Amino acid sequence: MPLLYLALSGVILFIACMAVKLLELKRGKARIVDEQKNRVLKKISPFGSVEKLTVLPLVDYFSEFEGGKTEPGVSYLVRADGQTILLDVGFNRKQEHPSPLLQNAEKLGVAFDDLDMIFISHLHRDHVGGTANERNKHFSISCGPVSIPPVTVYSPEAVTPLQFHSNCSVEVVAEALPLAPGVASTGPVARQLFLMGRTVEQSLAVNVKGKGIVLIVGCGHQTIERILEEAEKIFDEPIYGVIGGLHYPVRGGRMMSRPVNILNLIGSDRPPWKHLNEQDVESGIQAIDKRGVSLVSLSPHDSSDWALDRFRQSFKERYIDLKVGHEITVTTISP
Numbered sequence: 001m002p003l004l005y006l007a008l009s010g011v012i013l014f015i016a017c018m019a020v021k022l023l024e025l026k027r028g029k030a031r032i033v034d035e036q037k038n039r040v041l042k043k044i045s046p047f048g049s050v051e052k053l054t055v056l057p058l059v060d061y062f063s064e065f066e067g068g069k070t071e072p073g074v075s076y077l078v079r080a081d082g083q084t085i086l087l088d089v090g091f092n093r094k095q096e097h098p099s100p101l102l103q104n105a106e107k108l109g110v111a112f113d114d115l116d117m118i119f120i121s122h123l124h125r126d127h128v129g130g131t132a133n134e135r136n137k138h139f140s141i142s143c144g145p146v147s148i149p150p151v152t153v154y155s156p157e158a159v160t161p162l163q164f165h166s167n168c169s170v171e172v173v174a175e176a177l178p179l180a181p182g183v184a185s186t187g188p189v190a191r192q193l194f195l196m197g198r199t200v201e202q203s204l205a206v207n208v209k210g211k212g213i214v215l216i217v218g219c220g221h222q223t224i225e226r227i228l229e230e231a232e233k234i235f236d237e238p239i240y241g242v243i244g245g246l247h248y249p250v251r252g253g254r255m256m257s258r259p260v261n262i263l264n265l266i267g268s269d270r271p272p273w274k275h276l277n278e279q280d281v282e283s284g285i286q287a288i289d290k291r292g293v294s295l296v297s298l299s300p301h302d303s304s305d306w307a308l309d310r311f312r313q314s315f316k317e318r319y320i321d322l323k324v325g326h327e328i329t330v331t332t333i334s335p
Contacts, residue, residue, distance in 0.1 A: 021194060022271060028192030029269070035190060041176065045236035048181030049209035050081040053330045055216060055243055057322055058104050059090035061254055061300040064325035067107065069100035072254040072263075072301045073126035074218055074245060077110060078119075080206045083180045086112070087119045087204055088127040088218055089141050095130055097144030104324055112141075112148045117179065118168065120155040121218025122201035126301065128159065138162050154179060156188035156202040173202055176234045182207045186215070186231055189222040195266045203227055203244075205235065210333030212237045214295065217244035219302055221267065225287045232291075241295030242288055243328060248281045248307035254300075263302060281307050285314045295330065297322045 059075035073091025077084070092099040098106070105112070118139075121127055125134040133139055139155075140162040141148070150167040153159065154177075161168045176187040186203045193199050204216040213235050215227060224246050231239060249255075253263035264275045288296060297320040298311045312319050320328055 018271075024197065025192055025194055025269070025271070028198055032190050032192055041187075041230060041233045043234055043236070044176050044178055044184060045234075047178040047184050047207065047235075049207045049332075050083075050182035051209055051332045052079075052081060053206045053208050053214055054079045055214075055297075055328045056108070056110070057299075057324045057326065058108070058110065059088075059101050060322060060324050062321075062323045063104075064323040065107070068324045069103050070324060071100055071126075073100075074121075074299060074301055075101050076216065076244070077105075078204065078206070078216060080180070080183050083116045083183055084114050085117050085119050085183070085204070086115055086141075087216060088121055089118070089129045089139055091126040092129050092140075092143065095132075095143045097142045099129070099140075099142035102142050102146065108325055112146070115148050115151050117151050118153040119179075119185070119202075119204050120153060120159060121203065122199055122221065123155070123157055123159060124196070124199070124219065127218055133162070136160075140164055154185060154202075156200045182209075184235075186227065186234060189226060189230065191221050191223070191269055193221065193267060193269050194271055203231075205231065207235070207237050208240060208330045208332055211294070211330060212240035214241035214243065214330055215239065217242065217246065217299075219267070220244070220246035224284045228287055228291060239291050239293055241297075241330060242293055243295070243297045243299075243322070245299035245302045246284055248276065248284065248298075248303040250276055250278055250281055250304055251306035252304040254302065254304075267302065281310055285311065289314065294318055295320065295328075297328055 056077040059073050063070050071091045074088045075090040076087045090101040125131045128139040138160050153168050153170045173185045177185045184205045188200045188202045190200045199221045201221050206214045247267045249263035253261045255262040296315045
């Protein structure tokens with residue numbers, strides 16, 4: 001009999017927690033709908049252009065070179081002419097020093113002495129350096145001293161550098177914002193996720209002269225459909241490329257607990273019985289393709305092998321595998 005009572009208590013507790021989460025989801029979605037109605041997008045074109053853009057993945061799920069540290073996290077070194085930008089700082093799940101980010105950077109000959117800014121896409125653990133950082137709204141490149149210049153950190157929400165990066169200042173991005181000639185933030189977009197709650201995310205946009213906007217995305221919790229729609233309203237230039245995470249853990253994922261696809265549950269704005277599916281992947285592909293995008297590179301850190309294959313099949317020669325150490329280059333069209 002005690003076991004029966006214990007089981008019943010567990011069921012009741014589960015139902016109660018589910019009811020609370022469903023109520024939070026409903027209220028959160030309603031709030032975001034209201035925000036969208038009142039949201040005025042500021043056009044920021046022209047904001048300059050760059051002759052050359054390179055995106056070097058320093059942290060992601062697959063590596064181009066033997067011995068590269070991999071994890072379900074993101075950090076990209078973005079070089080746009082004279083600007084050097086660190087987009088996100090990885091997961092560092094084991095809280096190491098040096099972190100996987102620093103270990104890969106050293107092997108690739110990357111130093112942060114010439115860093116001009118840090119760009120945080122959103123404050124999830126796999127982008128700010130760990131679970132504790134997510135919980136406390138901190139970020140860290142590693143769990144020990146790291147020599148970087150006194151740069152500005154552009155974040156969609158308030159975030160505090162750990163003591164290892166105390167020389168950094170933080171600017172909270174409230175709307176589409178030029179950061180340097182040819183480099184801009186798309187501005188923050190909010191989405192209510194079922195388990196993780198309200199998530200605010202921004203993407204980096206680089207205008208390559210003669211080609212157009214390359215969007216560099218952290219996780220794409222905003223959905224690629226909305227990212228593209230808003231980018232078209234913010235920028236006059238065409239969308240040339242999409243690089244980064246779009247969160248398609250369909251038919252498998254990077255965080256599995258036996259049959260349970262954890263990544264699908266935590267990154268969805270739907271209850272578990274209405275999780276992300278194949279049609280979501282196809283919708284994203286169609287949204288990108290109909291705009292004639294010339295370069296697509298999907299991060300494997302939050303998308304399944306099945307989703308990666310669908311992108312490869314759909315975009316063919318326009319698709320580039322995203323791996324640690326494999327630099328993606330976009331250069332201007334010569335006159």
